[in-house]
Amino acid sequence: MSGWANISQVKEKITQGSAEDITTSYLKRIKKSKINAYTTVWEGAAEKAREIDEQGHNGSLAGIPIAIKDNISTKGISTTCSSKILQGYVPPYDAHVIERLKDAGAIILGKTNMDEFAMGTSTESSCYGPTLNPWDMERVSGGSSGGSAAAVAAGEAPIALGSDTGGSVRCPAAFCGVVGLKPTYGTISRYGLISYASSLEQIGPLATCVADIAALMDVIGGYDARDSTSVKTETVYKDALVDNVSDLKIGVPAEYFGAGIDPAVESAVWDAIQLFEELGASWEQVSLPHTPYALAACYIIAMSEASSNLARFDGTRYGYRKEGENWHVMASRTRAEGFGAEVKRRILLGTYALSAGYHDKYYLKALRVRTLVKRDFDLALKEFDCLMTPTMPVPAFKLGEKVDDPLALYLADVNTVPINLAGVPSISLPCGYTDGLPIGLQIIGKHFDEATVLRAAYSFEQNTEHHTRRPVEVV
Amino acid sequence: MITKEEVEHMGWLARIEIHESEAQAYAKKLSSVLDYFSQLAEVDTENVSPTYHVADIVNVFREDVVRPSMPQEEVLANTEKKQEGNFLAPRIM
Numbered sequence: 002m003s004g005w006a007n008i009s010q011v012k013e014k015i016t017q018g019s020a021e022d023i024t025t026s027y028l029k030r031i032k033k034s035k036i037n038a039y040t041t042v043w044e045g046a047a048e049k050a051r052e053i054d055e056q057g058h059n060g061s062l063a064g065i066p067i068a069i070k071d072n073i074s075t076k077g078i079s080t081t082c083s084s085k086i087l088q089g090y091v092p093p094y095d096a097h098v099i100e101r102l103k104d105a106g107a108i109i110l111g112k113t114n115m116d117e118f119a120m121g122t123s124t125e126s127s128c129y130g131p132t133l134n135p136w137d138m139e140r141v142s143g144g145s146s147g148g149s150a151a152a153v154a155a156g157e158a159p160i161a162l163g164s165d166t167g168g169s170v171r172c173p174a175a176f177c178g179v180v181g182l183k184p185t186y187g188t189i190s191r192y193g194l195i196s197y198a199s200s201l202e203q204i205g206p207l208a209t210c211v212a213d214i215a216a217l218m219d220v221i222g223g224y225d226a227r228d229s230t231s232v233k234t235e236t237v238y239k240d241a242l243v244d245n246v247s248d249l250k251i252g253v254p255a256e257y258f259g260a261g262i263d264p265a266v267e268s269a270v271w272d273a274i275q276l277f278e279e280l281g282a283s284w285e286q287v288s289l290p291h292t293p294y295a296l297a298a299c300y301i302i303a304m305s306e307a308s309s310n311l312a313r314f315d316g317t318r319y320g321y322r323k324e325g326e327n328w329h330v331m332a333s334r335t336r337a338e339g340f341g342a343e344v345k346r347r348i349l350l351g352t353y354a355l356s357a358g359y360h361d362k363y364y365l366k367a368l369r370v371r372t373l374v375k376r377d378f379d380l381a382l383k384e385f386d387c388l389m390t391p392t393m394p395v396p397a398f399k400l401g402e403k404v405d406d407p408l409a410l411y412l413a414d415v416n417t418v419p420i421n422l423a424g425v426p427s428i429s430l431p432c433g434y435t436d437g438l439p440i441g442l443q444i445i446g447k448h449f450d451e452a453t454v455l456r457a458a459y460s461f462e463q464n465t466e467h468h469t470r471r472p473v474e475v476v
Numbered sequence: 477m478i479t480k481e482e483v484e485h486m487g488w489l490a491r492i493e494i495h496e497s498e499a500q501a502y503a504k505k506l507s508s509v510l511d512y513f514s515q516l517a518e519v520d521t522e523n524v525s526p527t528y529h530v531a532d533i534v535n536v537f538r539e540d541v542v543r544p545s546m547p548q549e550e551v552l553a554n555t556e557k558k559q560e561g562n563f564l565a566p567r568i569m
Contacts, residue, residue, distance in 0.1 A: 331566050
């Protein structure tokens with residue numbers, strides 16, 4: 002079978018056959034694949050699907066296969082953050098989102114490739130090698146959730162979970178031509194997500210269509226006492242799937258169409274805004290004046306939080322260990338050999354930004370700039386229902402193109418990081434193609450107003466064909 | 477901007493062993509990033525308070541109730557280096 006199917010199509014196939022058949026066919030596709038989307042394939046998946054068949058398909062995702070990013074804890078299934086330092090680690094517990102997925106009857110196919118510890122924009126810093134873009138295997142899949150996005154794009158899973166600290170769901174969604182949502186900070190419990198930058202990141206769904214994003218949100222969203230930043234929300238995401246934008250006031254921030262933007266990306270996004278106008282929405286330009294400083298602020302905060310969060314990987318309790326004559330030498334050698342180059346750079350920079358003499362200049366300054374960036378969004382979203390921008394200023398770049406230049410790679414995140422600083426929700430969905438490569442439209446909403454973001458995205462999808470285009474078979 | 481000696485000091489603080497031969501290369505790459513970060517100095521943040529996180533939540537409390545914890549063998553399952561229910565690590569001093 003071809004793997005390209007949305008949830009309702011997979012459900013139909015389950016009714017005609019069985020969840021076990023569907024799961025087995027996905028496992029076969031994954032095995033034959035050339036794109037390196039998975040780090041671990043779960044051997045128990047087919048048996049679990051048979052169990053679901055026997056129990057009679059209870060739950061909103063009964064028998065639906067799903068791919069999980071390798072930084073989300075899965076009990077009994079290897080979870081490594083695509084890092085040498087976590088080789089052999091098998092979590093003794095499930096993340097909150099995994100508990101929810103299991104309760105809904107979903108089948109975990111396996112774990113997906115990512116930039117090491119989610120630190121990247123291309124999935125090239127994985128210890129397993131890069132995930133190739135299904136649209137052009139000489140190009141990156143985006144990052145850091147590149148494996149999840151590529152798996153969905155290549156029909157190796159109908160749906161997937163990623164995580165988004167500065168664009169890590171939306172960037173690969175844009176590069177791979179799928180839909181990806183970064184929910185409002187606090188919407189989805191981070192319990193069991195291996196932390197990188199706790200104040201910025203959220204788990205987010207990836208799928209072939211907006212309806213599947215809503216279906217996943219209805220399962221994984223909601224309060225969890227084990228994450229102290231979890232917020233009680235009442236949203237029923239499926240109710241947002243309405244094809245009507247006649248009341249919608251759209252803001253278009255000029256700063257997101259700045260220098261370095263690919264002309265094809267710019268024109269595809271303007272075409273999308275034009276279509277919204279034809280559908281009855283109104284738009285106006287708006288300014289988010291602190292945008293140019295968001296990237297530096299976001300990276301300083303992320304690196305500072307990472308330097309603390311990643312202190313736990315010291316060779317004592319799990320993962321890689323290199324012995325030494327005392328604990329300090331053991332830990333220092335373990336971390337020198339266990340972490341890759343980019344992770345070490347970010348920990349060192351984060352340590353520097355927090356150290357005596359530099360704390361106020363870098364860390365505290367970044368937190369103050371964050372306040373200003375957030376204020377920009379608060380003001381703009383008082384006037385408009387949502388904002389529209391290109392997700393990425395360029396289409397997927399070539400493998401190796403930016404790998405030796407950390408700053409060039411950071412700059413690619415310029416349109417996605419401000420959203421994490423402000424904590425607002427944002428979706429990326431396909432809005433066109435250039436030279437056979439997908440282009441992503443980013444729709445940003447108010448805090449906890451995923452409903453408007455989903456309604457706008459759903460309406461766009463109902464009136465366009467971009468999301469139906471598929472890459473040539475890569476398996 | 478960041479010296480070889482500072483890189484070595486950060487390596488010690490972060491417990492990442494850095495060989496003398498690598499320190500110079502680190503200093504160069506980290507300096508170019510720090511140089512980019514310095515642009516924040518342009519922003520007037522006088523009277524602007526810092527935002528540590530965006531959730532409108534302060535002090536989350538729960539009832540102090542005893543709950544079962546994870547079984548010891550599961551906690552220790554991910555290492556070979558253990559002894560009498562403890563993690564085994566080299567001496568600190």
